[in-house]
Amino acid sequence: MTEKPLKEVRKLPPCRAACPAHVNVQAYVALIQRGKFNEAVEVIRRDLPFPAICGRVCFSPCEDACARVNLDQAVAIRALKRLVADIEREQGRVVAQPVPKKYSEKVAIIGAGPAGLTAAYELAKLGYPVTVFERMAEPGGMMRYCIPDFRLEKFVVANEIAYIKDLGVEIKTGVEFGKDITIESLKKDGYKAIFIAIGTQTGMKLNVPGEDLEGVINAVDFLRAIALGKKITVGERVAVIGGGNTAIDAARTAKKLGAKEVMILYRRSREEMPALPHEVELAEKDGIKFYFLVAPKQIIGENGRVKAVECLRMRLGEPDESGRRRPIPIAFSEHQYEVDMVIPALGQVVEESVLPPELLSKDKRGPPLQVDPLTLETNIPGVFAGGDVATGPASIIEAVGAGKRAAISIHRYLRDEDLRKDRDEEKIEETTWVKDWRLLEKKERRYEPPIEKPHLSFEEAKAYLEKLKRQARFEAFRCLGCGPCAECLASMELCEGDKAVVDESKCVGCNVCAVICPVGAVKKNEKGVAQVNEELCKGCGLCAARCPERAISMQKLSNEQILTMILTALER
């Protein structure tokens, strides 16, 4: 199976175009259709080192972009990804072959989160010696320390990082940037390029009186302490402030740790919540209460401990620069919630103290670091920065996208190439062949991926897996295959990117091919003969099978080729 480099492909299906890492969704969904589950994971790994992690917690921009929503619902892309990754892992860990070191320039990556690890993964694949420095005891960053176990199991993270290590990436843990290492010390040690991907580690402050009381703990610190195995006593009544995924995670964790009542206070309404809708639903199932349009004014204490939060009611005003409606406090609407624990989850900020001051941007309201958005260069040559540290808190898949971009930039920087020329990001164009949605049949999404694995005997487990696989194939068949032929690798061994060719001397311009073609790739041109648009042609051969004058033939799987196959079968 070979794949065209992204640069050459101008038209991409909407799912792949929407994904920040440009994972070839269409190809792996097609491979699932064909029942090739392990090959599907291989395809995901070309662009994304974390198939199982993203299969669990990705916010799936691919599903939002899926063209199928025009018909019924998006294909369950994330669930399919999770299934193939899990099936692969349960067969035993896949050990990657180490990539031989083609280049001698050493690269240092600071921070073993999704951005740093992806950059390391991509650079190791190119053949660079890469070292990742991590402050915590285990690599994985927010994926390991801030996403609770019930959403993303630790062994899943460890498994995917082990694969990156297999490629020859060195990960040094317990090394703190700004203390144990600095940009100067790394350069002295012979590192030719540095990628800063330290993320945003400090939880934002509420900035209300009473924040220092006992019983107020920031969501990031709370989740990190739990991941580290520290004993935390949760209160009986817990208020989580904020509406993002971290808020939901913190609330659900508190509930699971034994809090009697957990409430989420959010200053906008449900529509504006940045958390994933299905996570919100799960939180509601867990019995977490939601209070919308309230913002804390102060935290009231008693003997140094939290006793209540005083809040103000809000109403929504005009949309602000983030596109969401700005909450405006309503005067004299103070009211109190009696709680004994407050978890602010308002987002995270960069630990500015560890960064060299020349990297920080002057404008305090914008992104914390001055970084070129396309090439990720900073104002120090040879130093790149990306991921949350450059954009502010975002998602895993966006960090992966940044890591990939950084890897390309670092490779070009070390090879003395133009960093800006022919970047993939600039050329992408969405495409779908469907012109008239009314002609397609609806097929509702029925795929409900299991969240927990049932306990089964060996025989039962086998049957259960078969059932899952068949359901996955069924779901994958809902994919419309929007992209052009080169996207789909599932039939590569059969058609090798087959295309129709027209013998113009034979064509009589009857237009049968144009009617037959399912993707509208064949059209009559101004000369009155059929013409194949190679970018759209998927190589199905329907036109070749129907052309009345047999003027259209396929390049690879032609009628003659099929005839040869028939004769070979006969001689068997």
Place this chain on the structure above:
Amino acid sequence: MSQDSHPPRIVCFMCNWAFCEEEMRIPYNVDVIRVMCIGRMDPALVLETFIKGFEGVMLVGCKPPDCHFVDGNLHAERAVKMLKKLLALAGLEPERLKLLLVAPLEERAFSHYAKEFSEEIWRLGNSPLKKDEFIANLTAAKEAASAFRLRVLLGREEELTEFMNAYGEKIPEEEFDALLDDVVKAEYIRYKIHYLTRIKPRSVKELAQILGLKPSAVLRHITNMRRKGMIALDRVEGYTPLYKALEVR
């Protein structure tokens, strides 16, 4: 043709997307040839398969609405309808050709269907036709299926029956079926005449005898074929004109 004691040789053209490899256990008398879509099977190729000596042909595709190429399976259905008509005209049991459309969540395995079909073919036994008759009839059918008239009709079926033609008319399905019957029959006879006169020049009377038709009907076909440049007068023996086939491109 194989003996009755041997299982019949069967070829199965299968859509690339139907049945994944791990579900497949193939009986030893069956050969599977993967194609991109079952609608991709050229009707002429299916008939060619029979000529080469296979006793049964199975086409396996995806059940609607799961075709990877929107309606390739419906194109296959139309082609099979026409092919069955041609097979019946050629004197071969239409049951020797089968179209099977399966869903991705198909309960039964491929081997099940393959066994069922091969038992059916076994029951039919050898071809009812004698060897040279078989070759003549099926070659005529194959050539009819590769010629313009049938193919254009087949290619336009969807357009004519489901949408509208250039004059804003929509043809009812039964009417189209009757039209297809007529065209299949006429084309088959013409290519049979073409095949017979290719071997040696023949008279109308002789052709009528072989084809079991009235001489007037044969003459009408010959007139038509002469106009199309398929056949020409070779010589006149006594008072009887003999016709000879011309090369068709």
